[in-house]
Amino acid sequence: MKILVTGGAGFIGSHLCDTLISQGHQVVCVDDLSLGREENIKHNSRTPDFLFIKLDINNAEELEKVFSDNRFDCVFHMAANSDIQMGATYLSVDLEKTFMTTFNVLEKMKVHGVKQLVFASSSAIYGELDTVLSEDVGPLFPISFYGAAKLSAEAYISAACENFGIQAWIMRFPNIVGERSTHGAMFDFINRLTENPAELTILGDGTQIKPYLYVADLVDALIYAWSHATDQLNFFNVGVESATDVTTIAEIIVEEMGLKDVSLKYTGGDRGWVGDVPHFRYDLSKIHKLGWKAKRSSDEAMRLAVCAELAKRSVN
Numbered sequence: 001m002k003i004l005v006t007g008g009a010g011f012i013g014s015h016l017c018d019t020l021i022s023q024g025h026q027v028v029c030v031d032d033l034s035l036g037r038e039e040n041i042k043h044n045s046r047t048p049d050f051l052f053i054k055l056d057i058n059n060a061e062e063l064e065k066v067f068s069d070n071r072f073d074c075v076f077h078m079a080a081n082s083d084i085q086m087g088a089t090y091l092s093v094d095l096e097k098t099f100m101t102t103f104n105v106l107e108k109m110k111v112h113g114v115k116q117l118v119f120a121s122s123s124a125i126y127g128e129l130d131t132v133l134s135e136d137v138g139p140l141f142p143i144s145f146y147g148a149a150k151l152s153a154e155a156y157i158s159a160a161c162e163n164f165g166i167q168a169w170i171m172r173f174p175n176i177v178g179e180r181s182t183h184g185a186m187f188d189f190i191n192r193l194t195e196n197p198a199e200l201t202i203l204g205d206g207t208q209i210k211p212y213l214y215v216a217d218l219v220d221a222l223i224y225a226w227s228h229a230t231d232q233l234n235f236f237n238v239g240v241e242s243a244t245d246v247t248t249i250a251e252i253i254v255e256e257m258g259l260k261d262v263s264l265k266y267t268g269g270d271r272g273w274v275g276d277v278p279h280f281r282y283d284l285s286k287i288h289k290l291g292w293k294a295k296r297s298s299d300e301a302m303r304l305a306v307c308a309e310l311a312k313r314s315v316n
């Protein structure tokens with residue numbers, strides 16, 4: 001198939017491009033490199049089935065050219081603002097990078113008759129519901145602009161399915177970790193322990209606990225759902241049954257950095273920052289019933305990500 005991957009130079013998008021190419025698809029990757037990096041995709045630069053185009057999806061003329069130059073079978077829309085905290089400071093960032101990019105992609109899909117869309121949504125759409133999060137809980141009130149933009153984008157995709165005959169797979173990711181990732185508690189801890197290996201201050205009380213899914217497992221889930229779920233509008237929580245708390249993340253890093261006697265200090269409170277959801281429990285029965293399960297536990301995923309980041313730093 002000929003597939004458009006938006007945000008394909010980002011952390012998740014670049015892994016997705018690799019896997020789609022390895023499965024024999026032709027991939028066109030668009031990214032404005034605002035958050036993504038060319039080094040994530042440069043290993044594919046001589047691959048005949050891969051084309052990178054640097055563009056802002058919100059530039060309608062440039063996006064039109066990409067769609068008119070290619071007959072896409074499917075779009076994997078990964079482009080977004082991926083920095084949740086940034087949305088509280090720069091109010092338009094989630095509107096532009098998450099919602100408007102989705103709107104523009106949907107419009108071009110309509111004009112060019114592209115019928116399949118896989119969308120990177122997020123657990124952030126659920127806000128802070130004190131319940132196990134199955135796909136049909138509600139009403140939904142996100143507590144970050146990031147979550148609000150993802151939920152609005154989901155609503156537009158639903159309407160596009162009805163109005164343009166599109167088939168969509170809305171995939172709600174938890175926290176994803178692995179090679180090429182660029183932010184999150186893990187980076188912060190590694191940076192601060194590199195500066196001061198004797199002490200680490202942790203935001204919150206250390207009990208914030210979340211499932212961390214390994215990026216290769218996520219890519220596997222996206223492609224699995226796309227090829228196995230057959231409704232017009234498919235929507236899934238994707239994740240891992242286990243979870244890792246913040247103190248355990250710090251302990252994994254301390255161990256893998258080979259440090260001893262590190263004093264862990266806590267700022268206190270139940271969350272690290274405004275807009276953070278300190279814990280959530282995902283109901284994964286829908287995607288498990290479809291036949292997909294994560295291969296790595298949350299702790300294993302975190303350790304793989306820590307080792308990859310430390311190995312990268314030792315080379316640079």
Ligand SMILES: NC(=O)c1ccc[n+]([C@@H]2O[C@H](COP(=O)([O-])OP(=O)(O)OC[C@H]3O[C@@H](n4cnc5c(N)ncnc54)[C@H](O)[C@@H]3O)[C@@H](O)[C@H]2O)c1
Binds near residue numbers: 007
């Ligand atoms: N990483 C996670 O833990 C996580 C969790 C839930 C959902 N998601 C979603 O998964 C997707 C990928 O996330 P990621 O972690 O790889 O983030 P990322 O920042 O590495 O990737 C997003 C990419 O989109 C690109 N982009 C942003 N605005 C653009 C625009 N206007 N035009 C073209 N390109 C644009 C960025 O340059 C970047 O390469 C995002 O939609 C994100 O919201 C990620």
